[in-house]
Amino acid sequence: MTYKKKLIEVALPLEAINREAAREKSIRHGHPSTLHLWWARRPLAACRAVLFASLVDDPSECVAELMKDSAKRKAAEKELKARKQLWDEQTALHTKAQASGISAPAAGPEPKLEEIVAEIERERLFEIIRDLVKWDNSNDERVLDKARAEILRSTGGNPPPVYDPFCGGGSIPLEAQRLGLEAHASDLNPVAVLINKALIDIPSRFIGKSPVNAEARKKLGSSGSWVRVTGIANDLLYYGEYIRSETEKRVGKLYPPVRLPKSEGQISISPLAYLWVRTVECPNPACRARMPLIRSYWLSKREGKTVFASPVLDASRKSVSFVIKTSGDLPKETSSRNGAHCIFCSQVVTKQMLREQALSHGVDSIPMAVVCEGKNGRVYLPFTNDDVPEAKTSFSDYLALPITNDRRWFSPPLYGLHEFRDLFTDRQIKVLDTICEIVRELKSEVETAARQAGFPADERALAEGGIGAKAYADAVTVYLAFGVNKAVTRNCTLAIWEPGMGRLAGAFGRQAMPMTWLYAETNPLAGAGGDISGTIASVAEVVEKLPSIPQGHATQKNAANGQSARAVISTDPPYYDNIGYADLSDFFYIWLRHILGKDFPDLFGTVLVPKNEELIAATTRFGGDKVKADKFFEDGLSHAFDSMKNIHMAEYPLSLFYAFKQAETEEVKDDTSDAETFSTGWETMLEGLLKAGFSVDGTWPMRTELVGSLKKDISALASSILLVCRLRPDNAAVTSRRDFQAALKKELPDALRAMQKSNIAPVDLAQAAIGPGMAVFSRYARVLETDGSPMNVRTALALINQSLDEVLAEQEGEFDADTRWALAWFDQYGFTEGPYGAAETLCTAKNTSVSGMVEAGILIAKAGKVRLLKKEELSATWDPSKDKRLPIWEITHHLIRRLEKGESGAADLIGQLGVKAQVARDLSYRLYTICERRKWATDAIAYNTLVLSWSDVQRLAAEKKPTAPAQGELI
Numbered sequence: 001m002t003y004k005k006k007l008i009e010v011a012l013p014l015e016a017i018n019r020e021a022a023r024e025k026s027i028r029h030g031h032p033s034t035l036h037l038w039w040a041r042r043p044l045a046a047c048r049a050v051l052f053a054s055l056v057d058d059p060s061e062c063v064a065e066l067m068k069d070s071a072k073r074k075a076a077e078k079e080l081k082a083r084k085q086l087w088d089e090q091t092a093l094h095t096k097a098q099a100s101g102i103s104a105p106a107a108g109p110e111p112k113l114e115e116i117v118a119e120i121e122r123e124r125l126f127e128i129i130r131d132l133v134k135w136d137n138s139n140d141e142r143v144l145d146k147a148r149a150e151i152l153r154s155t156g157g158n159p160p161p162v163y164d165p166f167c168g169g170g171s172i173p174l175e176a177q178r179l180g181l182e183a184h185a186s187d188l189n190p191v192a193v194l195i196n197k198a199l200i201d202i203p204s205r206f207i208g209k210s211p212v213n214a215e216a217r218k219k220l221g222s223s224g225s226w227v228r229v230t231g232i233a234n235d236l237l238y239y240g241e242y243i244r245s246e247t248e249k250r251v252g253k254l255y256p257p258v259r260l261p262k263s264e265g266q267i268s269i270s271p272l273a274y275l276w277v278r279t280v281e282c283p284n285p286a287c288r289a290r291m292p293l294i295r296s297y298w299l300s301k302r303e304g305k306t307v308f309a310s311p312v313l314d315a316s317r318k319s320v321s322f323v324i325k326t327s328g329d330l331p332k333e334t335s336s337r338n339g340a341h342c343i344f345c346s347q348v349v350t351k352q353m354l355r356e357q358a359l360s361h362g363v364d365s366i367p368m369a370v371v372c373e374g375k376n377g378r379v380y381l382p383f384t385n386d387d388v389p390e391a392k393t394s395f396s397d398y399l400a401l402p403i404t405n406d407r408r409w410f411s412p413p414l415y416g417l418h419e420f421r422d423l424f425t426d427r428q429i430k431v432l433d434t435i436c437e438i439v440r441e442l443k444s445e446v447e448t449a450a451r452q453a454g455f456p457a458d459e460r461a462l463a464e465g466g467i468g469a470k471a472y473a474d475a476v477t478v479y480l481a482f483g484v485n486k487a488v489t490r491n492c493t494l495a496i497w498e499p500g501m502g503r504l505a506g507a508f509g510r511q512a513m514p515m516t517w518l519y520a521e522t523n524p525l526a527g528a529g530g531d532i533s534g535t536i537a538s539v540a541e542v543v544e545k546l547p548s549i550p551q552g553h554a555t556q557k558n559a560a561n562g563q564s565a566r567a568v569i570s571t572d573p574p575y576y577d578n579i580g581y582a583d584l585s586d587f588f589y590i591w592l593r594h595i596l597g598k599d600f601p602d603l604f605g606t607v608l609v610p611k612n613e614e615l616i617a618a619t620t621r622f623g624g625d626k627v628k629a630d631k632f633f634e635d636g637l638s639h640a641f642d643s644m645k646n647i648h649m650a651e652y653p654l655s656l657f658y659a660f661k662q663a664e665t666e667e668v669k670d671d672t673s674d675a676e677t678f679s680t681g682w683e684t685m686l687e688g689l690l691k692a693g694f695s696v697d698g699t700w701p702m703r704t705e706l707v708g709s710l711k712k713d714i715s716a717l718a719s720s721i722l723l724v725c726r727l728r729p730d731n732a733a734v735t736s737r738r739d740f741q742a743a744l745k746k747e748l749p750d751a752l753r754a755m756q757k758s759n760i761a762p763v764d765l766a767q768a769a770i771g772p773g774m775a776v777f778s779r780y781a782r783v784l785e786t787d788g789s790p791m792n793v794r795t796a797l798a799l800i801n802q803s804l805d806e807v808l809a810e811q812e813g814e815f816d817a818d819t820r821w822a823l824a825w826f827d828q829y830g831f832t833e834g835p836y837g838a839a840e841t842l843c844t845a846k847n848t849s850v851s852g853m854v855e856a857g858i859l860i861a862k863a864g865k866v867r868l869l870k871k872e873e874l875s876a877t878w879d880p881s882k883d884k885r886l887p888i889w890e891i892t893h894h895l896i897r898r899l900e901k902g903e904s905g906a907a908d909l910i911g912q913l914g915v916k917a918q919v920a921r922d923l924s925y926r927l928y929t930i931c932e933r934r935k936w937a938t939d940a941i942a943y944n945t946l947v948l949s950w951s952d953v954q955r956l957a958a959e960k961k962p963t964a965p966a967q968g969e970l971i
C-alpha cells in the first residue's frame with residue numbers, strides 16, 4: 001500500500017520555524033512552558049509546524065488538481081518560461097562548447113511545469129506555516145483556521161487523533177489541540193501527566209465558564225463573556241490573592257520589618273530576602289572553626305551601585321559576621337570549584353575533605369545580608385540570627401524523603417543534605433506548609449461557590465471525569481498547586497542571589513540541582529520573587545491563553561508496554577541519561593502529592609515518582625554498570641518503538657524529536673563537581689527505529705539558536721533533529737552495498753534540489769540531507785555488505801555523507817568556468833594570496849584565464865601573486881548591464897555586499913539579473929560547505945544569510961518595478 005507523501009517528507013520552511021523557536025525561549029509571560037517546570041521542552045513553534053506538515057499533503061501529490069486552477073497554472077507557466085530560457089541558453093552553450101572540443105557544464109534537467117506548479121503551491125503552504133509558528137498568532141483564530149482548513153482538506157475532512165507517548169511538558173499534545181486535533185498524551189511520570197491534564201484535558205471540561213469567586217460574581221453577575229478558560233484564570237487571580245493575605249495573617253510575623261538606615265529615612269519595611277552563607281567545620285584539629293564557604297562577596301554588581309559584604313572575624317569565639325561596603329578592596333573568596341580554605345587558620349580543604357567534613361559534622365548557615373527595597377532601589381543591611389524569628393514546624397513526613405544519590409541531578413546529598421526537608425529552612429517549611437493548608441481548605445469553598453454559580457449536577461471528581469462543581473474545585477486546586485510549586489523553587493535553600501541583576505534566581509536554572517554555598521531566602525509575602533500570589537498569577541497568565549478545545553486526554557502509561565487506540569504518533573523520547581526526569585521531578589511531586597494526593601489517588605499512589613520503568617540509562621540504578629544501564633534503555637526504547645508500530649496510522653508519517661548534540665559532551669557542574677560526558681546515541685536511536693520496522697525518510701534539524709548569533713561556533717547548531725518515519729512494508733527487499741550506493745547517487749540530487757529550493761539554511765543542509773539518504777537505506781529490510789553481513793547505520797551514514805559531498809560537487813557543473821575556478825581557488829586560499837603559477841595551472845584545468853577573471857572583476861593579480869577580491873572591495877556602483885563578463889561568483893558576492901546594506905539593494909540587483917541570479921543561491925550552499933569545513937565562520941555566516949534572505953529579497957524584487965534591462969535580458 002502506498003500513501004500520499006506529506007509536506008514534511010519533502011520540504012519545510014525551516015529557518016522560519018527555527019527563528020520562532022528561538023524567539024519563544026525569551027517569552028516569560030503566559031507561555032505554556034511557565035505553567036510548571038519541565039526539562040528540555042520542545043518549542044511550540046516546532047511542534048506546531050511539524051504536526052501541520054505531517055498531515056498536509058505535499059503538493060507533488062495533487063499536481064493534476066493544481067493544474068485545474070487557472071491562476072496557479074498561469075503563474076507556473078510564467079515561471080517555466082523564464083527558467084526555460086535560461087536552460088535553453090545553457091544547453092546551447094554546452095553544445096557549442098562541446099563542438100569546439102571544450103568542456104562546459106551541462107544544463108541539468110529541463111524544467112517541468114508540474115514541478116514548478118508544485119513548488120509554487122509548496123510556497124503557499126510555507127506561508128501558512130510562517131504565520132502559524134509565530135507566538136503572537138497562537139490564539140489568532142484567522143491564522144489557525146487557515147491551517148485547520150488545510151489539514152481538513154488533506155485528511156478528507158476527518159483528521160486523525162494525535163498521540164504523544166512521552167509527553168513530558170506537553171508541547172506536542174498542546175499544539176495538536178491548537179490545530180483542532182484530538183490530542184492524546186501519556187507519560188510514566190505523574191508530574192508530567194498532571195501538566196498535560198492541566199494543558200489539554202482540564203480546560204476542555206470547563207470551557208466558557210464564568211469565574212465562581214465572590215468578587216467576580218458581584219461585579220459581573222452572570223454576565224460577561226469568558227472565552228476559552230479565562231474564567232478559571234480569573235478565579236486563580238482571586239484565590240491567589242486570598243492565599244497570600246491568609247498566609248500573611250497566619251505566618252506573616254516570621255518576616256519582621258527591618259529598620260532602614262538614616263539615608264533611607266529610617267522607616268521600617270518588610271525585607272525582600274535574607275542571604276545566608278553555609279559553613280562546614282574546619283578539618284584542622286587546632287582550629288575546628290565553622291568556616292564559611294564564600295565564592296563571592298558581591299551583593300550588587302549593578303552599574304553605579306556596587307555593594308559587597310566584608311567578613312568580620314571574632315577570633316576568640318571563632319565566629320564570622322559581615323559588614324556591608326560600597327567601596328574598598330573586595331575580600332578574598334574562601335571557596336572555589338576545587339575546594340576551600342579556612343577563613344581563620346587558612347587550612348586548605350580539598351573538595352573531597354569538604355564533603356567528608358560536611359558529612360561528619362553537618363552544614364550550617366550564617367547570616368550575610370538582608371535585602372530591602374529602599375527609596376532608590378535595593379538596600380543591603382547586615383543581620384543576625386536574632387533578627388529571624390523561630391519557626392516551629394509541625395510538618396509531617398511528606399518532606400522526610402530521600403533525594404536521589406545520582407549526583408548529576410542533585411549534589412546536596414554529597415554534603416549530607418539527604419532528604420528534601422534539608423533543602424528548606426524551618427521558616428520556609430512553615431510558610432510553605434501553611435500555604436498548602438490554605439490551598440486545601442479553599443477547595444470546599446471553591447466547590448460551594450461553583451455550586452452557587454450553577455455548575456452542572458455532576459458529583460464526580462475531576463479524576464473520575466467530572467465536569468461539575470466538585471471537579472471544578474479539583475481543577476482550580478491543580479493550578480493553585482502549580483503556583484505553589486513555582487513558589488517552592490524560589491523558597492528553598494537552592495535559590496541564589498544574582499548580584500548582577502540584584503534579584504533572586506530560583507532552583508533549577510538548568511537540568512540539575514547543584515549545591516549552593518550562598519543561598520537566598522526570599523520573603524514569599526513581599527511581592528518579589530517567590531511571592532505566592534505572583535506565582536499563581538503567572539499560572540493564570542498561561543491558563544487564560546490555553547486553546548481548550550477539542551477535548552484532550554492525558555494518562556499515565558509506560559510507553560514500552562502501554563496499549564492505546566490508533567493515532568498519528570508525534571513524540572520526543574528520553575535520550576539515554578541526558579535528563580533524570582524521575583529523580584528531578586521528585587522535588588515537585590512531593591508537594592503536589594501533599595496537596596492533591598487524595599484527589600488523584602492513582603497518580604500519586606507512590607511516595608515518590610515511580611522510577612523502575614523509567615527509560616533512562618542511569619548507571620546508579622544498575623550498581624554502576626554502564627553496559628547494563630545502556631541495555632535497559634535500548635531494550636526499553638525498542639519496545640516503545642514496537643508499541644508505536646502497532647498504534648501508528650500508516651497513512652501518515654510518524655515524527656520523532658531527537659535531542660542531538662553536535663559536541664557529544666554536556667557539562668553538568670555545580671560549585672564543586674567535574675564535567676561529565678554523555679553519549680547522545682544518535683545511531684542507536686536510528687538502529688532501534690529500523691529494527692522496529694520503521695523507515696526514516698526525513699531528518700530536519702531543529703534549532704533554538706539563531707544562526708546569526710552562532711558567531712564563531714558555526715558547528716553548534718542543532719538542538720534536536722526531527723526524524724520523519726514511515727512504517728516499512730513487511731515485504732521490503734534486501735539489497736547490496738553497491739546497489740544502495742547507486743540508489744543514493746540517483747535519488748539524492750533531486751532531494752537536495754527540493755531542499756535548496758525551499759531555501760533551507762546551508763548550515764542545516766548536511767543534517768537535513770541525512771533524511772533522504774536514510775530513506776534509501778531504510779527502505780530495504782537489509783543492505784548487505786560484500787561479506788554478506790548487514791550494513792550498520794554508522795556505515796550507512798558515512799556513505800550518505802560521502803554521496804552528499806559528491807552531489808554538491810556535481811552541482812558545480814552548473815557554474816561558469818570562472819566560478820568553478822574561483823571555487824577551487826577559494827577552497828585552498830580563501831581570500832588570501834596564492835602564487836600566480838598555481839592560478840595559471842588551475843586555469844588550464846577549468847578552462848579560463850587569470851586576465852579574464854581580472855577583467856571580470858573577481859580577481860586581483862600582481863607581483864606574482866593572485867587573490868580573490870573580497871566583497872568589500874567590489875564596486876558599490878556596479879552595474880551588471882555594463883559588465884560583459886558576469887560569473888556567478890561575481891553576482892553572488894555583489895548580492896552579499898548589497899544585502900549587508902539592506903534587502904532593497906539586493907532586490908534591485910535580482911530584478912536586473914533575472915533568473916541568472918538564482919544560481920547565486922546554489923553557489924552559496926557550496927561556499928558555505930567549504931567555509932564550514934575550513935572553519936571560516938564569518939564568511940560562512942554571510943553565505944548562510946544570503947540563502948536565508950532569499951525569499952524576502954525575491955519577493956521584494958517582484959514588488960519593485962524591474963529596472964532596465966528587463967528580467968532575463970542579461971542572460
Ligand SMILES: C[S@@+](CC[C@H](N)C(=O)[O-])C[C@H]1O[C@@H](n2cnc3c(N)ncnc32)[C@H](O)[C@@H]1O
Pocket residue numbers: 038039040041042043165166167168169170171172186187188189192557558559560571572573574575581582613614615616
Ligand atoms: C524528552 S521528554 C519529553 C519532553 C516533551 N516533548 C516536552 O516538550 O516537554 C521524555 C519524557 O519521557 C518520559 N518517560 C521516560 N520513561 C518513560 C516510559 N517508560 N514511559 C513513558 N514515558 C517515559 C519522561 O518522563 C519524559 O517526560
